[in-house]
Amino acid sequence: MLAAHATTIPLVAVLLIATALLAGASAPDEPLGGRSVAVPRTPELIRDPTAAPDIRTVFLTTDDGPLHASLWFPRDVRRPAPILVWVHGGGWITGGDLDRPADLRRWARAGWLVVSVEYGLARPGHPTWDRAGPQVACALGRLAEDAPALGGDPGRIVLAGGSAGGQLAVSVGYRAATGTQPSACGGPVPVPRAIAAEYPALDPVDGYEHGLPRADARAFKTLYTGGSPAQVPDRYRAVSGVSALSPLAPPTLVVAAGADRLVPRDGLTRFVTAARGVGVDASLVVVPGVGHAFDAVDGAPGLRVTHDLIAAWAQDRVRAGPPRGP
Numbered sequence: 001m002l003a004a005h006a007t008t009i010p011l012v013a014v015l016l017i018a019t020a021l022l023a024g025a026s027a028p029d030e031p032l033g034g035r036s037v038a039v040p041r042t043p044e045l046i047r048d049p050t051a052a053p054d055i056r057t058v059f060l061t062t063d064d065g066p067l068h069a070s071l072w073f074p075r076d077v078r079r080p081a082p083i084l085v086w087v088h089g090g091g092w093i094t095g096g097d098l099d100r101p102a103d104l105r106r107w108a109r110a111g112w113l114v115v116s117v118e119y120g121l122a123r124p125g126h127p128t129w130d131r132a133g134p135q136v137a138c139a140l141g142r143l144a145e146d147a148p149a150l151g152g153d154p155g156r157i158v159l160a161g162g163s164a165g166g167q168l169a170v171s172v173g174y175r176a177a178t179g180t181q182p183s184a185c186g187g188p189v190p191v192p193r194a195i196a197a198e199y200p201a202l203d204p205v206d207g208y209e210h211g212l213p214r215a216d217a218r219a220f221k222t223l224y225t226g227g228s229p230a231q232v233p234d235r236y237r238a239v240s241g242v243s244a245l246s247p248l249a250p251p252t253l254v255v256a257a258g259a260d261r262l263v264p265r266d267g268l269t270r271f272v273t274a275a276r277g278v279g280v281d282a283s284l285v286v287v288p289g290v291g292h293a294f295d296a297v298d299g300a301p302g303l304r305v306t307h308d309l310i311a312a313w314a315q316d317r318v319r320a321g322p323p324r325g326p
Contacts, residue, residue, distance in 0.1 A: 089163030091220035127226035166200025194317035202241030203267030
């Protein structure tokens with residue numbers, strides 16, 4: 001088995017490249033593949049109108065309500081654009097498709113069709129470990145159908161996410177590659193060309209046992225799965241990144257926070273080692289001295305570093321040949 005190779009970004013580079021840009025989003029009320037809804041103009045969220053998604057729409061209606069997708073269109077693209085699909089973090093209990101609008105707008109300005117998707121959030125008595133993945137898969141499937149009309153290339157999807165969203169990106173993307181990922185709306189699930197996961201919760205047992213603050217680390221996972229590792233071990237295995245591994249998995253970039261206490265780095269190192277051991281093109285990059293979600297707010301130190309790192313890596317992957325299939 002190959003050992004995981006971790007690249008460390010010098011902290012001085014993080015601090016020098018970091019920028020302070022405004023965050024926020026609003027969008028016109030336009031239809032796209034589902035019932036359209038107006039984006040609420042929340043003052044705390046909408047500070048920079050240029051960061052707003054171009055369209056926000058409902059891609060799936062569930063028993064708990066509608067799930068939304070926000071889209072940012074590329075500018076001046078003369079051929080079908082590569083697609084970035086972003087899955088938000090928030091411990092599976094909070095967050096949404098309107099998170100990180102300014103950074104997602106940067107991707108669109110660089111020539112990507114960007115789609116940020118919601119999934120059902122867990123709450124007491126309502127675990128979503130077996131629902132969230134199929135809902136993300138539904139968004140992928142519907143995006144692949146609509147991509148040509150939107151100016152996107154469904155054969156060049158990069159699936160990315162942070163924290164809880166990183167877990168979902170890996171789980172859904174890897175199972176799509178083996179043809180084992182169900183969709184909440186039926187139909188095929190496209191295989192991403194590549195997957196990028198920031199401080200992803202890929203080893204939930206390790207996070208439950210060693211994550212800090214302990215109350216938060218355990219509450220997130222208990223709400224998501226419906227219990228502790230001792231109570232529902234099969235569910236913890238099901239959402240583990242290792243459980244989804246196969247030689248067919250797309251190239252994967254894992255970005256770890258060097259001082260992360262909520263998602264311990266050891267679990268990410270083990271995951272990348274296991275992925276490389278079965279032949280996956282997996283890389284681990286560590287940003288030293290920063291904690292969990294260090295780049296989740298626009299203007300935070302390290303955001304521009306991780307954005308440029310992931311963007312360059314993703315661009316190389318969408319230039320490569322077609323993904324392997326089941």
